Amino acid sequence: MGFSVSASVAILAAALLIGFGMFHSAAYDTVERVTDARSDARDDLLDQQNTAINVTGAVLYSSNDTTRVTVVNDGATTLNVDETDLLINNEYRTDFDSEVEGDNTTDLWQSGEELTFSGETPALDPANETVRVKVVSGPGVAATAEVTESG
Known part of the structure:
Protein backbone atom coordinates (compact mmCIF):
# COMPACT_ATOMS: atom_id res chain seq x y z
CA MET A 1 0.00 0.00 0.00
CA GLY A 2 2.90 2.36 0.63
CA PHE A 3 4.10 2.12 -2.92
CA SER A 4 0.71 2.83 -4.44
CA VAL A 5 0.35 6.02 -2.38
CA SER A 6 3.82 7.16 -3.44
CA ALA A 7 3.11 6.30 -7.06
CA SER A 8 -0.18 8.19 -7.04
CA VAL A 9 1.48 11.25 -5.48
CA ALA A 10 4.19 11.08 -8.14
CA ILE A 11 1.55 10.82 -10.90
CA LEU A 12 -0.38 13.78 -9.46
CA ALA A 13 2.82 15.85 -9.16
CA ALA A 14 3.74 15.09 -12.77
CA ALA A 15 0.21 15.97 -13.90
CA LEU A 16 0.40 19.26 -11.99
CA LEU A 17 3.73 20.12 -13.59
CA ILE A 18 2.44 19.33 -17.08
CA GLY A 19 -0.80 21.25 -16.44
CA PHE A 20 1.09 24.28 -15.12
CA GLY A 21 3.42 24.19 -18.13
CA MET A 22 0.45 24.23 -20.51
CA PHE A 23 -1.25 27.04 -18.59
CA HIS A 24 1.93 29.09 -18.47
CA SER A 25 2.46 28.76 -22.25
CA ALA A 26 -1.12 29.78 -23.03
CA ALA A 27 -1.04 32.71 -20.60
CA TYR A 28 2.31 33.94 -21.92
CA ASP A 29 1.09 33.79 -25.54
CA THR A 30 -2.05 35.72 -24.61
CA VAL A 31 -0.11 38.45 -22.82
CA GLU A 32 2.27 38.72 -25.77
CA ARG A 33 -0.63 39.10 -28.25
CA VAL A 34 -2.30 41.78 -26.11
CA THR A 35 0.99 43.67 -25.78
CA ASP A 36 1.54 43.54 -29.57
CA ALA A 37 -2.02 44.74 -30.21
CA ARG A 38 -1.57 47.69 -27.84
CA SER A 39 1.71 48.58 -29.51
CA ASP A 40 0.07 48.48 -32.96
CA ALA A 41 -2.78 50.67 -31.69
CA ARG A 42 -0.28 53.23 -30.35
CA ASP A 43 1.54 53.24 -33.72
CA ASP A 44 -1.76 53.77 -35.57
CA LEU A 45 -2.68 56.62 -33.24
CA LEU A 46 0.70 58.27 -33.78
CA ASP A 47 0.27 58.00 -37.56
CA GLN A 48 -3.18 59.55 -37.25
CA GLN A 49 -1.88 62.40 -35.10
CA ASN A 50 0.93 63.10 -37.57
CA THR A 51 -1.44 63.16 -40.56
CA ALA A 52 -3.01 66.34 -41.90
CA ILE A 53 -4.53 66.90 -45.32
CA ASN A 54 -6.10 70.00 -46.84
CA VAL A 55 -8.36 70.23 -49.88
CA THR A 56 -6.98 73.26 -51.69
CA GLY A 57 -9.29 73.10 -54.69
CA ALA A 58 -12.39 71.36 -55.95
CA VAL A 59 -13.53 72.63 -59.34
CA LEU A 60 -16.17 71.36 -61.77
CA TYR A 61 -15.33 72.33 -65.34
CA SER A 62 -18.76 72.62 -66.93
CA SER A 63 -17.36 72.75 -70.47
CA ASN A 64 -16.39 69.05 -70.33
CA ASP A 65 -18.16 67.84 -67.14
CA THR A 66 -14.93 66.97 -65.31
CA THR A 67 -14.06 67.62 -61.71
CA ARG A 68 -10.56 68.26 -60.41
CA VAL A 69 -9.80 67.94 -56.70
CA THR A 70 -6.41 68.98 -55.30
CA VAL A 71 -5.29 67.96 -51.83
CA VAL A 72 -2.07 68.81 -49.99
CA ASN A 73 -0.42 66.51 -47.46
CA ASP A 74 0.25 68.97 -44.62
CA GLY A 75 1.25 66.33 -42.07
CA ALA A 76 4.48 64.54 -41.31
CA THR A 77 3.23 61.10 -42.40
CA THR A 78 3.88 59.72 -45.89
CA LEU A 79 0.55 58.47 -47.22
CA ASN A 80 -0.37 55.88 -49.85
CA VAL A 81 -2.43 57.07 -52.79
CA ASP A 82 -4.17 53.68 -53.03
CA GLU A 83 -5.36 54.07 -49.43
CA THR A 84 -6.79 57.54 -50.05
CA ASP A 85 -10.51 57.69 -50.82
CA LEU A 86 -12.57 60.31 -52.62
CA LEU A 87 -16.27 60.99 -52.01
CA ILE A 88 -18.33 63.44 -54.05
CA ASN A 89 -21.75 64.23 -52.60
CA ASN A 90 -21.38 61.18 -50.31
CA GLU A 91 -20.76 58.91 -53.30
CA TYR A 92 -17.60 56.82 -53.15
CA ALA A 127 -24.76 76.39 -59.46
CA ASN A 128 -28.07 75.02 -58.11
CA GLU A 129 -26.98 72.76 -55.25
CA THR A 130 -24.15 72.52 -52.76
CA VAL A 131 -21.69 69.89 -53.95
CA ARG A 132 -19.08 68.69 -51.49
CA VAL A 133 -15.99 66.55 -51.82
CA LYS A 134 -14.38 64.61 -49.02
CA VAL A 135 -10.92 63.07 -49.14
CA VAL A 136 -10.08 60.42 -46.56
CA SER A 137 -6.48 59.33 -45.99
CA GLY A 138 -5.31 55.85 -45.00
CA PRO A 139 -5.01 56.67 -41.27
CA GLY A 140 -8.59 57.99 -41.33
CA VAL A 141 -7.94 61.73 -41.39
CA ALA A 142 -10.35 63.55 -43.71
CA ALA A 143 -10.77 66.95 -45.33
CA THR A 144 -13.88 68.42 -46.94
CA ALA A 145 -14.52 71.28 -49.38
CA GLU A 146 -17.28 72.65 -51.55
CA VAL A 147 -17.03 72.27 -55.31
CA THR A 148 -16.97 75.47 -57.34
CA GLU A 149 -17.91 75.75 -60.99
CA SER A 150 -15.68 77.01 -63.75
CA GLY A 151 -16.35 77.43 -67.48
Missing part, protein backbone atom coordinates in the same frame (compact mmCIF):
# COMPACT_ATOMS: atom_id res chain seq x y z
CA ARG A 93 -15.65 57.39 -56.37
CA THR A 94 -13.14 54.87 -57.71
CA ASP A 95 -13.23 56.01 -61.33
CA PHE A 96 -11.07 59.12 -60.85
CA ASP A 97 -7.46 59.32 -62.00
CA SER A 98 -4.89 60.39 -59.42
CA GLU A 99 -1.43 61.87 -59.62
CA VAL A 100 1.08 63.21 -57.13
CA GLU A 101 2.91 66.32 -58.30
CA GLY A 102 2.16 65.36 -61.93
CA ASP A 103 3.32 61.74 -61.55
CA ASN A 104 0.52 59.20 -61.99
CA THR A 105 2.77 56.16 -61.47
CA THR A 106 3.71 56.74 -57.84
CA ASP A 107 1.79 55.43 -54.86
CA LEU A 108 3.61 57.56 -52.27
CA TRP A 109 2.21 60.92 -51.22
CA GLN A 110 4.93 62.62 -49.20
CA SER A 111 4.59 65.54 -46.83
CA GLY A 112 4.13 68.85 -48.67
CA GLU A 113 3.14 67.21 -51.96
CA GLU A 114 -0.09 67.79 -53.83
CA LEU A 115 -2.40 64.94 -54.84
CA THR A 116 -4.81 65.61 -57.70
CA PHE A 117 -7.93 63.62 -58.53
CA SER A 118 -9.64 64.18 -61.87
CA GLY A 119 -12.59 62.53 -63.54
CA GLU A 120 -15.96 62.92 -65.19
CA THR A 121 -18.95 64.09 -63.15
CA PRO A 122 -21.81 64.90 -65.55
CA ALA A 123 -24.58 64.82 -62.91
CA LEU A 124 -23.18 67.61 -60.71
CA ASP A 125 -24.64 71.10 -60.71
CA PRO A 126 -22.86 73.35 -58.18
